[in-house]
Amino acid sequence: MELFKIRKDIPLMRHALVLNAFSFITFVAAVFFLFSKGLHLSVEFTGGTLVEVAYQQPADVNRVREVVAKLGYTDVQVQNFGTSRDVLVRLPPLAGQSSGQQSEALMAALAADNGEVALRRTEFVGPQVGKELAQDGLTALALVVVGIMIYLAFRFEWKYAVSAIIANLHDVIIILGFFAFFQWEFSLPVLAAVLAVLGYSVNESVVIFDRIRETFRKQRKMNTVQVIDHAITSTISRTIITHGSTQIMVLSMLLFGGPTLFYFALALTIGILFGIYSSIFVAAAVAMWLGIKREDLIKPDKREGNPDDPNHGASA
Numbered sequence: 001m002e003l004f005k006i007r008k009d010i011p012l013m014r015h016a017l018v019l020n021a022f023s024f025i026t027f028v029a030a031v032f033f034l035f036s037k038g039l040h041l042s043v044e045f046t047g048g049t050l051v052e053v054a055y056q057q058p059a060d061v062n063r064v065r066e067v068v069a070k071l072g073y074t075d076v077q078v079q080n081f082g083t084s085r086d087v088l089v090r091l092p093p094l095a096g097q098s099s100g101q102q103s104e105a106l107m108a109a110l111a112a113d114n115g116e117v118a119l120r121r122t123e124f125v126g127p128q129v130g131k132e133l134a135q136d137g138l139t140a141l142a143l144v145v146v147g148i149m150i151y152l153a154f155r156f157e158w159k160y161a162v163s164a165i166i167a168n169l170h171d172v173i174i175i176l177g178f179f180a181f182f183q184w185e186f187s188l189p190v191l192a193a194v195l196a197v198l199g200y201s202v203n204e205s206v207v208i209f210d211r212i213r214e215t216f217r218k219q220r221k222m223n224t225v226q227v228i229d230h231a232i233t234s235t236i237s238r239t240i241i242t243h244g245s246t247q248i249m250v251l252s253m254l255l256f257g258g259p260t261l262f263y264f265a266l267a268l269t270i271g272i273l274f275g276i277y278s279s280i281f282v283a284a285a286v287a288m289w290l291g292i293k294r295e296d297l298i299k300p301d302k303r304e305g306n307p308d309d310p311n312h313g314a315s316a
Contacts, residue, residue: 009233013225016285023282027170030177037180042077042187043090043125045134049099050123051089051106056116058084061258067113071105075185079260086120099124137191144195145169148202156209159290164205167283171201171274175267189264197271200246204239204279209287211235216294224293228284243276 043050064087065078073091081088091102103122110117145165152161172194179186211231219227250272254265 006233006236009226009229010236011229012232012280013228013285013288016281016288019281020285023170023278026177027173030173030180033177033180034173037183039176039180039186040075040183041134042075042185043092044188045131045186046092047125048093049091049102050121050125051091051103052081052120052122053087053089053107053110054118054120055085055087055114059087061087063113064089064110065259067109068106071109077185077187077260133188137188140191140195141172141198144198148198152202152206152209155206156213157292157296159292159296160205160209160287163283163286163290164202164209166286167205167278168198168201170278170282171197171271174274175270178270179263179267184263184266187263189261190267193264193267193271196268197275200272201275201279204243204275205283207235207238208232208279208284212284212287212292220294224288228288232280232284239276243272247272 059080061078061080065076068076068078068089068091072094076092077088077090079088080086089106091106094102097105099122103119107117107119145168148168149161149165152164175194175197176186178184179190208231211234212227215222215227215231215234219230222230247269250265250268253261254269257265
């Protein structure tokens, strides 16, 4: 399916050096902010207190956030849990208060605001658990990267695997850089969004690499740069349809999903936008600079002989 068809190939690789210089600067800035500011980790990673409360009527989550904010907390996760009457509050550690004191103060404040509230459960998440979650998240990220490299190396060739991983890590680091610079809360849903972006970005790279292989097979007179430009140009309509429809859905979560889905959708939005950019100008350009050629993907037919052989084509 195509919304439109571009008749003339766009010379995108002509600007690859300039655009990758921009990518490198953005990448370095993201790494700098990650080391200088660090991520603002949520309760799942730092430890804290989970409090589940139940109301007689559907709960006003925004009102609960206001009550919690008056207790001196910032960036507290408040969300419906199960039904519209159940609310889960994640409280970060507060100096001078134990987990029990935190939950008691919260219940007193909620009861003063609305008497029809009952405590369902309270649970303390220790910093050791948060540390294990962080380690498990990094392990999951590393396994995804390794799996993608193995898949691409088998499906295409090692040059394509290396270029795709560079592009994917570019997307991940830039997402983390945004969260570090603005000190947005990094939670488990955001980590899930980062892993989703990895898969989403590599899918776009695979589509372009597939078209490069197809073009190498059909257009034998084109050089590598022309093949890449043709492959990207011929997939632009597909890219607009796929990424446009996905971005509409993600933007709806970002604008109307409330605070619970906000950072999850924000991470996806950044990842999708940079994923399109990196698949075209990072993955394809790095593959070009690594020296991809027709023979990497299409093995010559032995019956045709070697065209460089001086005896090629001579009759017996």
